[in-house]
Amino acid sequence: MSRGGTIREVERKILSHLHGRRSRIHLTQIHAHILRHHLHQSNHILSHFISVCGSLRKMDYAHLIFLQTHNPNILLYNSMIKGYSLSPPFQTSLHLFSTMKKHRIWPDEFTFAPILKSCSNLSDVEFGQTVHSQVVSLGFHCFSAIRVGIVEMYTKFGILEDAKKVFDEMHHRDVIIWNLMIHGYCKTGNIDMGYNLFKQMKERNIVSWNTMLSSLSKSNQEFEAMKLFHEMRDKEFEPDEVTIVTMLPVCARLGEDNIGQWIHSYAKSNGFYQNHVSVCNSLIDFYCKRGNLDSAFMVFNDIPSKTVVSWNIIISGLAFNGNGEKGLSLFDEMIKNGFNPNESTFVGVLSCCVHSGLIQRGRDLFSSMVLNHKIEPKLEHYGCMVDLLGRGGFVKEAYGLLKSMPMKPNAVLWGALLSSCCNFGEMEVAEVAIKELITLEPWNSGNYVLLSNLYAERGKWDEVEKVRVLMMDNKIEKAPGQSMVR
Numbered sequence: 001m002s003r004g005g006t007i008r009e010v011e012r013k014i015l016s017h018l019h020g021r022r023s024r025i026h027l028t029q030i031h032a033h034i035l036r037h038h039l040h041q042s043n044h045i046l047s048h049f050i051s052v053c054g055s056l057r058k059m060d061y062a063h064l065i066f067l068q069t070h071n072p073n074i075l076l077y078n079s080m081i082k083g084y085s086l087s088p089p090f091q092t093s094l095h096l097f098s099t100m101k102k103h104r105i106w107p108d109e110f111t112f113a114p115i116l117k118s119c120s121n122l123s124d125v126e127f128g129q130t131v132h133s134q135v136v137s138l139g140f141h142c143f144s145a146i147r148v149g150i151v152e153m154y155t156k157f158g159i160l161e162d163a164k165k166v167f168d169e170m171h172h173r174d175v176i177i178w179n180l181m182i183h184g185y186c187k188t189g190n191i192d193m194g195y196n197l198f199k200q201m202k203e204r205n206i207v208s209w210n211t212m213l214s215s216l217s218k219s220n221q222e223f224e225a226m227k228l229f230h231e232m233r234d235k236e237f238e239p240d241e242v243t244i245v246t247m248l249p250v251c252a253r254l255g256e257d258n259i260g261q262w263i264h265s266y267a268k269s270n271g272f273y274q275n276h277v278s279v280c281n282s283l284i285d286f287y288c289k290r291g292n293l294d295s296a297f298m299v300f301n302d303i304p305s306k307t308v309v310s311w312n313i314i315i316s317g318l319a320f321n322g323n324g325e326k327g328l329s330l331f332d333e334m335i336k337n338g339f340n341p342n343e344s345t346f347v348g349v350l351s352c353c354v355h356s357g358l359i360q361r362g363r364d365l366f367s368s369m370v371l372n373h374k375i376e377p378k379l380e381h382y383g384c385m386v387d388l389l390g391r392g393g394f395v396k397e398a399y400g401l402l403k404s405m406p407m408k409p410n411a412v413l414w415g416a417l418l419s420s421c422c423n424f425g426e427m428e429v430a431e432v433a434i435k436e437l438i439t440l441e442p443w444n445s446g447n448y449v450l451l452s453n454l455y456a457e458r459g460k461w462d463e464v465e466k467v468r469v470l471m472m473d474n475k476i477e478k479a480p481g482q483s484m485v486r
């Protein structure tokens with residue numbers, strides 16, 4: 001056999017190993033094989049090696065090899081650029097693109113799609129628009145993959161006008177490009193335009209349906225989402241895990257127990273329990289919101305591999321249904337089973353304390369967030385504690401907690417404190433709370449009326465008049481049905 005034939009045989013073996021199932025394990029051995037056969041300057045072999053490195057997220061290794069190459073060609077640059085478009089640092093692919101042109105190596109039709117993807121990932125609008133201009137000037141704008149990359153980039157940037165121009169110029173639009181445009185419009189809040197495009201589609205896939213269902217659900221168009229879900233089933237599209245996770249909250253909000261139970265049966269019979277814990281979590285949440293705790297626990301106990309999210313949902317669901325003591329018992333079980341609680345866990349268990357009136361347990365849990373679990377309390381945690389302490393009559397302690405917060409209390413917290421003040425006659429603190437509410441919600445006439453009535457009850461008629469003048473100065477009108485001493 002000739003030397004040329006031998007080299008080709010070696011190359012075939014190397015490529016076979018590179019693209020085999022065990023390439024991750026044998027990557028360094030394959031590199032050693034390349035060096036042994038003096039193929040370390042072969043752009044053809046190295047481009048394949050670097051492509052595999054990219055798919056395995058081993059671009060540091062690929063870059064070292066690339067730097068040792070004497071005369072990298074467009075094939076090698078394309079492999080490097082694509083590799084860096086798949087995982088950070090995305091900026092490196094843009095740097096390689098610029099370096100390539102400085103060395104007078106000109107891009108081809110395989111260069112631009114990954115560069116556009118990197119621009120999208122970096123949200124680099126300026127560089128992306130420059131790349132688009134080069135695509136047009138070099139005549140590559142007719143390639144489908146590049147057009148998809150341009151549309152994807154502009155929809156990611158939220159520049160829908162430019163995306164639509166490219167979309168309209170395409171004679172052959174596949175389902176991917178339609179989905180990109182629909183997602184782009186829905187993401188920027190133009191649900192109607194996204195829905196109009198969806199209706200124009202001649203061919204749809206499950207991503208098309210899920211994008212539209214999710215967008216309608218997030219924009220509080222539950223009835224439209226349910227109508228579309230029924231249409232999807234009529235057209236014999238099988239729901240996937242994304243469909244299920246999207247539609248269960250819709251069922252909960254609409255009170256569609258029958259549809260929720262059908263989804264549960266479908267998920268169980270199609271093996272979603274074993275492979276998608278998010279489906280189980282959504283089912284637990286659905287049943288908790290519908291007050292069906294028996295079914296919620298049935299799903300929770302069936303989960304093969306629970307996550308902290310699973311525990312959080314069932315604990316919060318118990319709090320929501322007024323069964324706080326059971327929620328706290330589950331929290332103890334969660335810790336015993338080795339799960340580390342997070343911020344959401346503590347919102348749930350503190351809510352359990354609120355609903356069960358367990359003040360000291362709430363104090364202990366709130367303290368343990370920082371001391372034992374290194375979690376800094378957020379507004380939600382302070383809100384739970386203010387509610388818990390206020391309901392228990394510890395109004396001044398709740399007020400002290402508000403004043404100690406590292407962030408500014410919002411209207412919800414001051415409102416909770418005010419409610420407690422009214423229940424337990426803490427008028428001085430109530431006055432402070434109402435004044436804070438007027439500052440935060442100057443448009444809310446109810447706050448002014450509360451303050452005026454508070455002053456009237458205490459015989460402070462001059463203060464009543466000041467509130468009335470303040471309302472007139474701010475052009476606040478008293479809502480019908482609200483009392484104000486005259």
